[in-house]
Amino acid sequence: MAFGVLMGQIAVIFLEVMLGYAGARCGVITDRDSRFLSDFIMKLLLPCTMLAGAAIDGEPEIVLQAGVLFVLLLALFIATTGICRLVSRVRRDTPGEAAVLVGTAAMPNCGFIGLPLCAALLGSARGTVFATVAMAAYNVWFFTYVVTLFRPGEKLHWKTFVTPANIATVAMLVLLATGWRLPGPVQTFCSTVGGCTTPMALMIVGVMLAGSDLRALLRKGFLYRVTVLRGVVFPLLFLLVLRLLPLDNVLRTGLMVIASCPAGSLAAVVAKQSGTEPALASQAVAHSTICMLVTVPVMLLLTGQLFPL
Numbered sequence: 001m002a003f004g005v006l007m008g009q010i011a012v013i014f015l016e017v018m019l020g021y022a023g024a025r026c027g028v029i030t031d032r033d034s035r036f037l038s039d040f041i042m043k044l045l046l047p048c049t050m051l052a053g054a055a056i057d058g059e060p061e062i063v064l065q066a067g068v069l070f071v072l073l074l075a076l077f078i079a080t081t082g083i084c085r086l087v088s089r090v091r092r093d094t095p096g097e098a099a100v101l102v103g104t105a106a107m108p109n110c111g112f113i114g115l116p117l118c119a120a121l122l123g124s125a126r127g128t129v130f131a132t133v134a135m136a137a138y139n140v141w142f143f144t145y146v147v148t149l150f151r152p153g154e155k156l157h158w159k160t161f162v163t164p165a166n167i168a169t170v171a172m173l174v175l176l177a178t179g180w181r182l183p184g185p186v187q188t189f190c191s192t193v194g195g196c197t198t199p200m201a202l203m204i205v206g207v208m209l210a211g212s213d214l215r216a217l218l219r220k221g222f223l224y225r226v227t228v229l230r231g232v233v234f235p236l237l238f239l240l241v242l243r244l245l246p247l248d249n250v251l252r253t254g255l256m257v258i259a260s261c262p263a264g265s266l267a268a269v270v271a272k273q274s275g276t277e278p279a280l281a282s283q284a285v286a287h288s289t290i291c292m293l294v295t296v297p298v299m300l301l302l303t304g305q306l307f308p309l
Contacts, residue, residue, distance in 0.1 A: 007297065009117075009120040009121065010293075010296065010297050012120070013116055013117070013120070013202055014293060016116075016198075016199050016202035016203055016206070017202050017203070017205050017206040017209070018206055019203055019206060020202065020203030020204060020205060020206025020207045020209075020210070021206035021207070021209055021210045022206070023203065023206070023207065024206065024207040024210030024211065025210050029203075029207050031207075031211065033207075034204055034207040034208070037200060037203075037204055037207075038204055040200075041112075041197060041200055041201055041204065042111070042163075042164070042165060043163075043164045043165075044164070044193075045193060045194065045196055045197040045200065046111070046115075046164070046165050046168070046194075046197055047164045047165060047167070047168035048168075048189070048190040048193040048194040048197075049115070049128055049190075049193075049194030049195075049197040050128060050132045050165070050168040050169060050171075050172045050194075051168055051171060051172060051175070051182060051190045051194070052125075052128070052187065052190040052191040052194040053124070053125045053126075053127075053128030053129050053132065053172060053194075054129075054171075054172045054175035054176050054181075054182070062126065062129055062176055063173065063176050063177045065130075065248075065250075065251050065254075066129055066130070066133045066173065066176070068247070068251060069130055069133050069134065069137075069251060069254060069255060070133050070134075070136060070137045072245075072255060073133075073134055073137040073138075073255065073258060073259075074137045074140060074141060076234075076238055076259060077106060077107065077137065077138070077141040078141065080105070080106035080229075080234050081102050081106045081141070081145065081146070083106075083229070083234075084098075084101045084102045084105050084106045084229065085098065085102065087101065087225070087229070088101050088102075091225075094277075095149070095152075095276075096276045096277035096280070097222065097277060097280065098149065099146075099149035099150045099271070099276055099277070100222075100226075100267065100271060100276075100277050100280050100281045100284055101222075101225070101226060101229075101284075102146055102149055103142075103146050103149070103150065103263075103264070103266075103267025103270065103271070103281065104226050104230065104263035104264065104267050104268075104281065104284040104285055104288060105225070105226045105229040105230045105234070105263065105284075106146070106229075106230075106234075107138060107141070107142055107146060107263070107264040107266070107267060108138075108230065108258055108259065108260075108261035108262065108263070108264055109261045109262050109263060109264045109265060109285075109289070110131060110134040110135045110137075110138045110258055110261065110264065111131070111135055111201065111264075112201040112202065112204060112205050112265065113201075113202075113205065113261045113262060113289075113292070114131045114134055114135070114257060114258050114261045115127070115128065115131040115132075115135075115197065115198060115201065116198040116201060116202055117257045117261070117296070117300075118130045118131040118134075118254060118257050118258070119131070119198060121253065121257060121300070122250065122253065122254055122257075126250070126254075127254070128194075129172065129176070130254040130257075130258075131258070132165075132168075132169050132172060133169070133173075134258045135165060135169070136166065136169050138264065139161065139163075139165075139166060140161075142264075142266060143161065146267070147270055149276075150267075150270045150271055150274045150276045151270075151274050151276075205265075205289060208265065208282075208285070208286065208289070209286055209289060209290065211282075212282065212283065212286035213283075214290075216283065217283055217286060217287045217290070220280075220283065220287075222280065222284070223283055223284055223287040223288075224287070226263060226284040226287065226288055227262075227263075227284075227287050227288045227291045227295070230262060230263050230288050231260070231262060231288060231291055231292065231295030231296070231299070232295060232299075234259060235256065235259045235260045235295075235299045236299075238255070238256065238259040239256060239259075239299075239302065239303065239306070242255060242256065242307075243306065249307035249308060249309055250309060252303070252307040253303055253304075253307055253309060256299065256300065256303040256307075257300065257303075259299075260295065260296050260299040260300060260303075261292070261296070262285070262288035262289045262291070262292040262295075262296075263284055263285045263288035263289070264285070265285050267281050267284075267285065268281040268282045268284075268285045
């Protein structure tokens, strides 16, 4: 992708994040509002976005690409988790710090950041499919392993995976695989409502940043470790792997978009619920998200040079 086009998309994303930031700083959006909007997005708007994405042409190819993307991203999450665990052992982190490192450095923000980026760079429909499958891979690994680091001894329950987003993911893949279409009015409804997901998700990111002490983010070496691993080291390693695999450049680009995303915010939510280093987890997410303004454009420009669309 051309430099100007990419920077234009990054600028739009930045402005939407800043709108949420300004709203929170001015008191228009409160912390309670942001929690409500986050649930509203994940449980109602996002499923509509996913179903709308099932209208893309070339379904058999998309389903195959989605399967490859799921497997490769799951492998990436497992590998980066192993690296984070090794780093934590070398650095002699506490169990809480190790959990935060894995939850933030190994797990990217596939939803609030990955979805808008994929939609912007690959087109709304294809980008939605890729980001949705990425979220499915994220959920599988996060809730089968990562969450146990924050809640040691807690047993996994199958109901954890029965969420509106996961149900919509299955429905989307069925529609893509069969070629079925939603009725016209339903498709229009999903497309219209789903169009709100991207700007609202980015505004929530801005609200999250508004609640962070920016000066504190500059003083902790742990936060830089998270950001360097999440935004630089892991994407570069994945980029090298993708060069060796016989994949088309559209799929490579989609994979690199997800791999380049900042830390996922779910780690901060689980840390707060479990009482495992909640402040550190929130700071790590905020630090990584702020630094994405540099790391993401650099990684995606490099991706565009190696894998031109």
